[in-house]
Amino acid sequence: MTALTVNSSPVLLTYCSNVHPGETLESICDTLDRFTVKIRSGIFPDRPMGLGLWLPAAVAARLRDEKARAGFREFLARRELFVFTLNAFPYGGFHERRVKQHVFEPSWADRRRLQYTLHCADALAGLLPEGLTGSISSLPLGHAAAGYGREQQKAAVRHLRELGESLQERFRRTGVSIVVGLEPEPTAALETIQQGVEFLNEAVFDGEDDPLRQSIGLCLDACHESVMHQDLELSLARIREGGVRLAKIQITSALELMQPLHDRLLLERLKSFDEGRYLHQVVVKDARGGLTLYPDLEPFFSALESGRLPADPVSLRTHFHVPVFARSLDGLTTTRPELERFLKLAVTSGLTDQFEVETYTFGVIPDRERSGMGALDLGSALIRELRFARDSLGG
Numbered sequence: 001m002t003a004l005t006v007n008s009s010p011v012l013l014t015y016c017s018n019v020h021p022g023e024t025l026e027s028i029c030d031t032l033d034r035f036t037v038k039i040r041s042g043i044f045p046d047r048p049m050g051l052g053l054w055l056p057a058a059v060a061a062r063l064r065d066e067k068a069r070a071g072f073r074e075f076l077a078r079r080e081l082f083v084f085t086l087n088a089f090p091y092g093g094f095h096e097r098r099v100k101q102h103v104f105e106p107s108w109a110d111r112r113r114l115q116y117t118l119h120c121a122d123a124l125a126g127l128l129p130e131g132l133t134g135s136i137s138s139l140p141l142g143h144a145a146a147g148y149g150r151e152q153q154k155a156a157v158r159h160l161r162e163l164g165e166s167l168q169e170r171f172r173r174t175g176v177s178i179v180v181g182l183e184p185e186p187t188a189a190l191e192t193i194q195q196g197v198e199f200l201n202e203a204v205f206d207g208e209d210d211p212l213r214q215s216i217g218l219c220l221d222a223c224h225e226s227v228m229h230q231d232l233e234l235s236l237a238r239i240r241e242g243g244v245r246l247a248k249i250q251i252t253s254a255l256e257l258m259q260p261l262h263d264r265l266l267l268e269r270l271k272s273f274d275e276g277r278y279l280h281q282v283v284v285k286d287a288r289g290g291l292t293l294y295p296d297l298e299p300f301f302s303a304l305e306s307g308r309l310p311a312d313p314v315s316l317r318t319h320f321h322v323p324v325f326a327r328s329l330d331g332l333t334t335t336r337p338e339l340e341r342f343l344k345l346a347v348t349s350g351l352t353d354q355f356e357v358e359t360y361t362f363g364v365i366p367d368r369e370r371s372g373m374g375a376l377d378l379g380s381a382l383i384r385e386l387r388f389a390r391d392s393l394g395g
Contacts, residue, residue, distance in 0.1 A: 004395030006347050012132075013389055015039070015357040015382055016087050016250070018054035021095035025059050025068065029075055035379055037079050042383045043390070048080040052356040054087040054094065055123060057116045063123035073127060083127040085135040085248055085354055088120040089183060094360075100279050100296070104188065107142030108156035114163055117180060121167060125176045134178040135247040135354050137219040140190035141182070141199075145295065148189050157203050164204075164212035171215070181219030181247025186281035186319055187295050192228050193220055193235040197242035208243060217245030221358070222342060223252035226335040227283050227317045229291055232342035236349050248354035249346055251389045253324045254335045260284070260316040261309070266331045272366040273320050274298055281319040287312035321361045323381055325388040326373040343392040355393065357385045 004011040020031040032051075040049035055063065063069050076082060090103050091113070106112045117138055124134045141156050142148040163180060171177050182200075184190045190199055196218045205213055218239060225235050239246050257270055273280065274297035282300040284292045292310045294300040297318060303309055317335065327336050346352075362370075362378055375381035 104143035109152035167215035
């Protein structure tokens with residue numbers, strides 16, 4: 001059931017289905033038929049293709065039913081597809097007109113988040129091929145600006161420990177191994193991998209021998225780390241040194257503008273990415289290495305217009321996932337060079353064998369910019385992204 005072989009080791013590669021709208025099991029199946037079957041034929045024509053599914057809360061609850069799960073398993077098998085990872089970050093409504101900070105709701109302080117994640121684990125356990133470890137990515141506790149404080153963190157720790165104990169009990173009973181990875185993101189309670197490692201070790205795990213380390217870890221989204229100007233190689237080292245499990249790596253690339261005050265036309269183009277659905281946090285780096293974070297593109301441009309940007313900004317990065325094969329867009333750039341170097345290190349690190357392309361923003365990229373990226377339609381863009389990822393991993 002493996003997709004690639006790198007240095008004689010199996011590596012699982014997929015893309016995340018949260019790029020597709022649809023919040024019922026029927027609409028998910030329709031999307032798999034319209035897009036994923038063709039993608040499998042283009043990338044893995046001689047073997048089954050693994051899936052990274054986003055399961056909204058209602059679908060996750062439905063797939064706890066064995067009859068529904070068996071029907072979905074049969075549907076997948078007929079199309080030479082299998083599931084090894086889930087995205088349990090968005091609870092629902094991920095393609096509504098305005099998502100923004102609501103993607104962080106409910107937080108890990110809310111018991112609904114625990115219940116949703118347990119439902120996802122139930123569904124994944126019933127879909128996972130024998131012998132594979134399953135992974136689930138989840139939000140990094142909550143949104144920092146939404147009143148997420150000490151009491152909320154205490155509740156989150158209780159819920160995470162309860163989650164880990166449930167996953168460990170399942171493993172002892174059935175042998176099915178599933179790891180949930182918190183996914184640090186700018187403006188969240190956990191913004192970087194370093195913060196994630198510190199939180200798990202200081203607040204969640206009870207010492208180095210805590211069995212919950214096998215079930216709770218981190219998901220490294222390359223775009224998120226790059227926006228925060230983190231060294232991706234160092235992020236891997238922190239995971240290893242901290243004894244934290246890496247559930248999976250999300251292969252993602254951020255939009256970047258060098259010397260952001262030097263070209264008004266480029267700033268106008270960047271402004272066209274300020275759309276109303278998703279959060280696009282901005283981090284500006286100054287000449288001294290200082291970082292200034294803005295919660296979205298709109299507040300960044302407000303600061304620009306009022307002359308409140310830091311002095312001597314040398315680069316700007318925004319949390320806008322762009323196709324990972326895109327490099328230079330007539331002045332705008334991406335973090336693809338960092339991503340390519342990182343993937344070569346990541347695949348040989350042995351920290352995870354699960355890699356997932358996640359360019360969920362495809363539908364909100366401005367038409368002109370999407371054309372310049374060479375991403376005219378979603379299906380062909382996903383194939384190009386997976387080919388880029390496959391080649392970068394060395395598969």
